[in-house]
Amino acid sequence: MGVLRTIGIRALTLIGVVIAVLLMLVIVLGVTGLSDKMLKAIADQILMEIRQGLAREIKDPEALKAAIEQQRMEIYAAFGLDKPWYARIPDMVVRVMTFDLGYTRTIKSFTGSQRVADIIWERLPNTILLVTTAIAISAVLGLIIGVKVATRPGSRLDRVASYFSAISFALPTWWTGIIFIFVFAFYFRLFPFGGMYSAPPPEEPLARFLDLLWHAALPVTTLVVALVGSWIYVTRTIVLNTAQEDFVAAARAKGLPESVVRRRYIIRVAAPPILTNIVLGLAGSIGGAIITETVFQWPGMGSLYYQAIFSLEENLIIALTFIFTVVYVAARFILEILYIVLDPRVRY
Amino acid sequence: MSVGRDALREFWASKVSKMGVALLVLLVVVSVYVVLTYPLDFGLRYWNNPAYWADNPKAVPPEWWNLFTDKKLPPHVIKDFHEPSDVRDQRGRRILEYVYSFDFQYDEFPSFLSISLNNVTFSSRRPPRVEIFLDRPDNISVRLLRFTVTGPRPGEEAPYFRYVEAPNRVRITGDKNVFSALSAMLKKYYGLSIRPSEVGEIGAEKVAFGEPSGDGFKVLRGRYVLRAVVTGYDEDVDVGMLRMVVGGRVYGFSGTDTLGRDLAVGLLFGFPIALLIGFLTSTVTTIIGAITGVISGYMGGKVDTGIQRLSDIILNIPLLPILIFFTFVLGTEIPRLWVIIAILIAFSWPSLTIVVRPMVLQIRESQFVEAAVAIGAPRLWIMFRHIFPQVAPFVFAQLIFFTPSAILAEAALSFLGLGDPSMPTWGQILETGFRSGGVYIGYWWWVLPPGLLIVFAAITFVLIALGLEPVVNPRLRRMK
C-alpha cells in the first residue's frame, strides 16, 4: 500500500517531466522557426506527389497552376502552417511523440528507408544493448570493489582504488575510446576499429554472436571505465559512512556475526543512497553512450546523433532528443521503484 | 578564525591536495601567459586562416619524436633572406643571388620545397626574372624553376611594387615545370625515362633529394645548395624578403595537423578557455544552486515545494541530449560557447539545491537561528548571514567539483561537432583530428595531447576536491 502509492505518485511526476520536455522542445522549435521549416518540408513532399498526379490529368498550364495552388493552400492549412507556431503546439507535441517528423535528407536506415521513425526504431535496440551491458558490469564491479575497499579504509587497495576513481572520473569517455582504438586496434590489432559486426557478418548464429562480442568488447570496456570509477568511490564513501552509524555498533553488541552485520546492517542500509548515486550517474551514461557510439561507430542512436548533426537533419535530432529523454526517465523510474522498495523511509 | 586555519591545515596535510594545487597553479600560469601574448581574435585571424600556416609541413609529428625513432626525420627549415647573399652587376643587369647551403643527413625526404617573395620593387619596364637552382651532393645541378615577376600594367608608373600585402608563394615540389626539369635531369644523368607526370606521382621531393635505387628512390645524403637568382634590369631592383622553406617531417613541440597548423599554439590557446568555461559555469551554477537550496530549505511552504518540483523536473532531463539539441538549434544565432555555458548552468544547478536543502533544514532548527528570529532579524538577513556560512564550505567543495564536469561537457560537445569552430579548444582540436580519420591513420600527436590536457585539467580539480573532502566531512578525517 505505501509502496504502491509512492510508486504511483512518482510515475505521475515523471510523466509530467516528459510532457515538460516535449513542451520545451516544441516551443523552442516554434520560436526559432524550425517547426515551420520542418512542416513545410513534409507538406511540400506531399505536394510534390500530388503535383505529379495532377500534371497527368490536367493539361492546361494555367489550370494546372491554379489547381496546384489550391492544393497547396489546403495542405498547408491541414498542417496548420497558416497559423502562428504557438497555435500548433498540441499538434507538434503529438508529432514529436510518435516520431511523425517526416523524412531525412540524406541519412538512410539499414533497410534504405528515410522515414525518421524507421531509422530510430532500428537503432534503438543496439544502443540499449550497449548501455545496459556496460551499466550492469559497472554496477556489479562498483558494488563489489566498493564494499571490499570500504571494509579496509586507508589500506593500499583503498588508495589505489581512490586514485583509479579520480582518474576514471576525469577521463573523457571519447578519449578513452580513442586510446583504446589506438592501442588495441591500431597497434596490437587485437580488436576491430569499430562497427557492430564485421562486414559481411557471419551467417552461423554462434559465430555471429562471437563476432558481436568481439566488436562490443572495446566500446563496452570504454563505457565501463568511464562509469566504474565514480561508482566505486561513491559506494565506498556511503558504506564507510553507514558502517560508522550507531546501529551497526549496536548490531555487533547484539552478538550478530560479522557477515550478518555486513549484509543486513551495512549494505542493506547503504543500498538506497548508493542507488541514488547510480541514478545520478545515469545521465553520464547516456552522454557516454552517445560519444562511445560515435567513436566506435556502433550503429546505435548515439552515432546517429553525430551523423545528424553533421548532416544538419533537424528532425532526427528532435526525435533523438525526445527518445533519449524518455529512455532516461524510464531508467530513473525503474531505479526509483527499486529505491522505494528498499527504503521504507520514503514511502507515504 | 581558527576554523579556517584548521581547515587549511587539514587540507594541506594530504599529498593529494598538494598535487592538485600545484597543477592548478600551472594551469593558471599558462593561461595568464596565453591571455597576455595572444591576440584576442586569434581564432578567426590565425587559426582559421590557412594562409598563415602555409609554410608548415602538414600532419607531421613533433620534433622530439626523432629521439624515439630509428629513422632520423628532417626538421623543418625556414630561411628568410632580407638581403641577398651576393649582388652582381653584369652586362647592364643587376643579379641578386640568394644562397642557402645545408647538409642533409636524414633518413627521410623533406616534405616539400617552397619559395616566397615579398615586397619586390623594380623600375625597368622589363620585370625581373627568378630562377631556382638546386646543387646536389652528387655534383648534379638542376635548374628547377624559372618564372618572371608580373610586369607593369597599362597605365602603371615606375617604380613598380609587387607582392606587398601578400607574398608570392611558389610550391616548388608541386609545380609541373619542376616535374619536367627533374624528368630531364633523370634522363641526362641517370639515363632514366620517367615522364614529368610520373615524377609528380612519385613525388618531386623524392626525385630532387634522392637517387634512383631499385624500384624507387633513396635519400641522397650530403651537402645541398639551394640558390635563388633574381635577375633585374635596373638598379632599383630589390626584394624585401625572400623565404626558402625546406619542409621537414617533424615540427615544433606538438607537431602539426593536416592544415599545417602548429598544434602547440592551438593547444595553448585551449588553456584559458578551459579555465574560463570551467570556472564560469561552476561558479554560477554553485551560486544559483546554493541560493535556491537555502531559500527552499528555510522558507518552506509553497516556495519550497515549487523549487523542489522544478529541481525534480530538471534533474530528470538527460544533460547531453538537451545540450546537443539547444546547441544545434540556437547555435547559429548565438555564439555556441555561450549557449553551452548557459545550458550547462541551467540544467546543473538543481543537483546542488537538493543537497543543500536538507542541510538547511537541519541548521534552521539550531539555537542561533532561533535567537536571530527572536531578535527580529529579517528573513533575508538570517538566510545569508547565519545559514549560508554554515553550508559555505560544502558549497565551495562542490564548486571545485563542478568545474571538471563543465570542461568535460564542453569537450564532449566539441567532439561531437557542436563546438565553436573558430576557436581552438582542446575538444575542437580533437574533433578535427577524429573527423579527418587521424585515429585510424595513427596521427597520435594530434589526438592524444588534447585529451591528455583535458584529463590533466579535470584531474587538477578532482584532486583538490578529494583533498577538501576530509575538511568538509569530518568523519573521514585521518585518525593517524
Add this chain to the structure above:
Amino acid sequence: MAVLDIVNLRLYYKTLRGTVRAVERVSYRVEPGEALGIVGESGCGKTSMANAIMRTLPSNVEVYDGHVIVDGHDVVRMSEEEVRRKIRWRKVSMVFQGAMNALNPVIRVGLQVAEPLIIHEGMDKREALEIAREKLKLVGLPPEVSDRYPHELSGGMKQRVVIAMALVMNPKLVILDEPTSALDVSIQAQIMNLLKKLKREMGLSMIFITHDIALASDLSDRIAVMYAGQVVEIGSAEQVLLEPKHPYTQKLLAATPRLRADITPEFIPGAPPDLASPPQGCRFHPRCPYVMDRCRREEPPDFEVDGGRYVKCWLYGEEG
C-alpha cells in the same frame, strides 16, 4: 555469586594526540538483582567501560586487560568468537545511548527485537516474533508496533523497543548507557518507571550509566562515581548521596540544583583532564579543594571506608 565481577579493567586507545587511557584499573561487582548506577561527567570513560564489558572495542585499541568475569567466563581472556556466541546478548545485553540511532532504519522493529533469538538460538522466525511481541508487551507497547519501522515511532517508543530488544534473551545483566538523555522529561519518567518495574518483577541486574546523579539515585541500589577513567567512589546509594566522601562526589552533589532548597549550585572549577595525558598522582588533584602534596605525586589506592564502601582518596589513607 556476583553476576559481574570486574577486576583491574584497563582500556587504552591510540589516537592522534597519543594514548588515551579511557578506563584505568577499574574494579567492582554487581550482585544478582542489583542496580548499579555509574555517574560521571561526559568524557570520563563511562561508555568506554560499557564497551569494555561487552568487548565491543574500536579498531584503535591499544591496551585491554584485567578481568571481566560473567557467569564464570572471563571476557577479556576469551576469543572474539566465543564472546560473540556465549556472552553477548545471552548473558549481557545493552541499551544504547540515543536509541533512535540504535535501530536499523530499513528493518521492521519486531524483527530486530527477534533477531538475536533467530541468530543465537536458531529459532524459527515465527516463534521468535511471538516472543518479541511478548517482550514488547512487557515494556508497555502494543503488539502492532512489531510491524512498524523505526521512523514511524516516537522517541519514547523507540527507547522501549530497545529495552525490549535487550531483554529478549533474558540476560543476566543489562547495561543501560544514558537511556533517557535524548528524551524529554515526561517520557523520561515513564521509562524510569518501566525500568523500576522490570527490576522488581524480573529481578533484573542492571548497570545504569548516566551523568544525571538525580536519575541515578532514583533507580540504583549502589552508586559508583567515575572521574577521568577511574572509579573514585563506590557504595550504597544512600551512603554516596547523603554522605559523599570523595571531594569530587561532594562537588558533584553540590552542583546539582535542588527544587525546594534555597541553595545556589556550585560549579567545579577547572575542566576534566585530557585522558591522553592525565595528571600525575591523583587525577582529580588540580581541581580538588583539599589537595595535599602527596596527591600530586602518588595515585591513591582504593581505601575501604565502612563495609563495602571504597574511596580513592588520600584523605582517607590514614583513617581506617
